[in-house]
Amino acid sequence: MxxxxxxxxxxxxxxxxxxxxxxxxxxxxxxxxxxxxxxxxxxxxxxxxxxxxxxxxxxxxxxxxTDKGRKHAAVVLRKHRILSRFFNEILGTDVELADSAACKVEHAIGEEITDRLVDFLAFIDNCPMAAEGGFEFNSRKRQSFREKGATNEKD
Amino acid sequence: MxxxxxxxxxxxxxxxxxxxxxxxxxxxxxxxxxxxxxxxxxxxxxxxxxxxxxxxxxxxxxxxxTDKGRKHAAVVLRKHRILSRFFNEILGTDVELADSAACKVEHAIGEEITDRLVDFLAFIDNCPMAAEGGFEFNSRKRQSFREKGATNEKD
DNA sequence: AAGTAATATTAGCCTCATCTAACTTTTGTC
DNA sequence: GACAAAAGTTAGATGAGGCTAATATTACTT
CATH class of the missing domain: 1.10.10.10 (Winged helix-like DNA-binding domain superfamily/Winged helix DNA-binding domain)
Structure with a gap:
C-alpha cells in the first residue's frame, strides 16, 4: 500500500x-x-x-x-483551481484552456509552488495599484497586461 | 514514426x-x-x-x-527557462525548486500558455511601476510580494 | 419471481518506460 | 597488433495504465 x-x-x-x-x-x-x-x-x-x-x-x-481520500482530493483541487485562475485571470487565456492546462499542471507542482501561487493571486486581488489604472491585470480583467504593450518589439 | x-x-x-x-x-x-x-x-x-x-x-x-530535433529541443528549453524564471523571480522560490518544478511543468503546458508567460515576464521586466517602490516583485527580487504583506490574515 | 437490461469485473492483450544480466563492439594501451 | 577496459546493445522482466471481449452480478419491469 x-x-x-x-x-x-x-x-x-x-x-x-x-x-x-x-x-x-x-x-x-x-x-x-x-x-x-x-x-x-x-x-x-x-x-x-x-x-x-x-x-x-x-x-x-x-x-x-474516505477521509484520507477527501483530504487528498482537496489538495489536488486546490492546485487545479489556483492554476486555472492564474492562467485565466493573470495570463488571460480563455477559461477552457485555463482549465485544461490546470488539469495537467496540477500533477506537476508541489505544495510550496501552490502556496506561493495562492499568495500571489491574493496579492494581485488586494493590490491597490492593480485595482487602479496603471496595472490592471486584476481579477477577471483578461489580457489586460497584453493590451498595455507588454511585448517588446512587434505590435 | x-x-x-x-x-x-x-x-x-x-x-x-x-x-x-x-x-x-x-x-x-x-x-x-x-x-x-x-x-x-x-x-x-x-x-x-x-x-x-x-x-x-x-x-x-x-x-x-537533427535540425528537427534541435527545433523540438528549443521549444522544450524555452518552456523550461520561462517557467524556472517565473517560479524563482515572481513566486520567489529558490533556484533549485524553480528548476525542478520547471522540469515537470514544461511537459504540461502548450505554446499559448508559454507565449503568455513570456509576455508576462517581459511586462514585469519593463514595468516602471514594478521597478519603483510599490510593486517590487521585479527581476531577481525574490519573495518581494510576500514581504509586502500579500497574505490576508496571519503574519 | 423471472427475465432482461444495466452495471461491474475478469481475462487477455498492448504500449511505454524502466531495470539487471549477459553479450558485443570499440577504444586505447603496451 | 593483441587484449583488457569501456561503451553500447540485446534479452528478458516488471509495473503502470489503457483497451476489447467475455463473464458475472445487480436492478428493474412486468
Missing amino acids: PENLSASLEDYIESIAELTGSSGVTRAADIADKMGVSRPSVTVALRALASRGMVNYKPYSTVSL | PENLSASLEDYIESIAELTGSSGVTRAADIADKMGVSRPSVTVALRALASRGMVNYKPYSTVSL
Whole structure:
C-alpha cells in the first residue's frame, strides 16, 4: 500500500470528489463517462485507490471517498483551481484552456509552488495599484497586461 | 514514426541538447549519467527519437540532434527557462525548486500558455511601476510580494 | 419471481518506460 | 597488433495504465 498517487490516480480521485455530491457516493460508470476511459480501467484504478485507503470500494457497489481520500482530493483541487485562475485571470487565456492546462499542471507542482501561487493571486486581488489604472491585470480583467504593450518589439 | 514526444522523450531530447556543446555530439553514457537512468534505457529512447527523425543515431556511435530535433529541443528549453524564471523571480522560490518544478511543468503546458508567460515576464521586466517602490516583485527580487504583506490574515 | 437490461469485473492483450544480466563492439594501451 | 577496459546493445522482466471481449452480478419491469 504505497502512499503516493500517480498523476492518473490523482485524476481519478479528483473526478470522484467532483461526482460525489450530496449523496457522497458515485458509480464506476459515472467515473468512466466523466473521464472518458473504459469501465475496466475504472475498476483497476478503484482497486489501487482502495489499497491506499483513499476510497471505500466493494465490488459491484457504489464508491465513496474516505477521509484520507477527501483530504487528498482537496489538495489536488486546490492546485487545479489556483492554476486555472492564474492562467485565466493573470495570463488571460480563455477559461477552457485555463482549465485544461490546470488539469495537467496540477500533477506537476508541489505544495510550496501552490502556496506561493495562492499568495500571489491574493496579492494581485488586494493590490491597490492593480485595482487602479496603471496595472490592471486584476481579477477577471483578461489580457489586460497584453493590451498595455507588454511585448517588446512587434505590435 | 509518430510525431509527438512523450514527457520522457522530451526529457531525453532536452538532455541531449544540453550535452551537445561545441562538438555537436554526445554519448549514450553521458545521457545516462545526466538523467540518472540506465544505459539500456538510453538505447531504447535513442531508437524512439531516431524513428521520429529527431536524432542521428547509429549503434555504437555518437549521438547528435537533427535540425528537427534541435527545433523540438528549443521549444522544450524555452518552456523550461520561462517557467524556472517565473517560479524563482515572481513566486520567489529558490533556484533549485524553480528548476525542478520547471522540469515537470514544461511537459504540461502548450505554446499559448508559454507565449503568455513570456509576455508576462517581459511586462514585469519593463514595468516602471514594478521597478519603483510599490510593486517590487521585479527581476531577481525574490519573495518581494510576500514581504509586502500579500497574505490576508496571519503574519 | 423471472427475465432482461444495466452495471461491474475478469481475462487477455498492448504500449511505454524502466531495470539487471549477459553479450558485443570499440577504444586505447603496451 | 593483441587484449583488457569501456561503451553500447540485446534479452528478458516488471509495473503502470489503457483497451476489447467475455463473464458475472445487480436492478428493474412486468
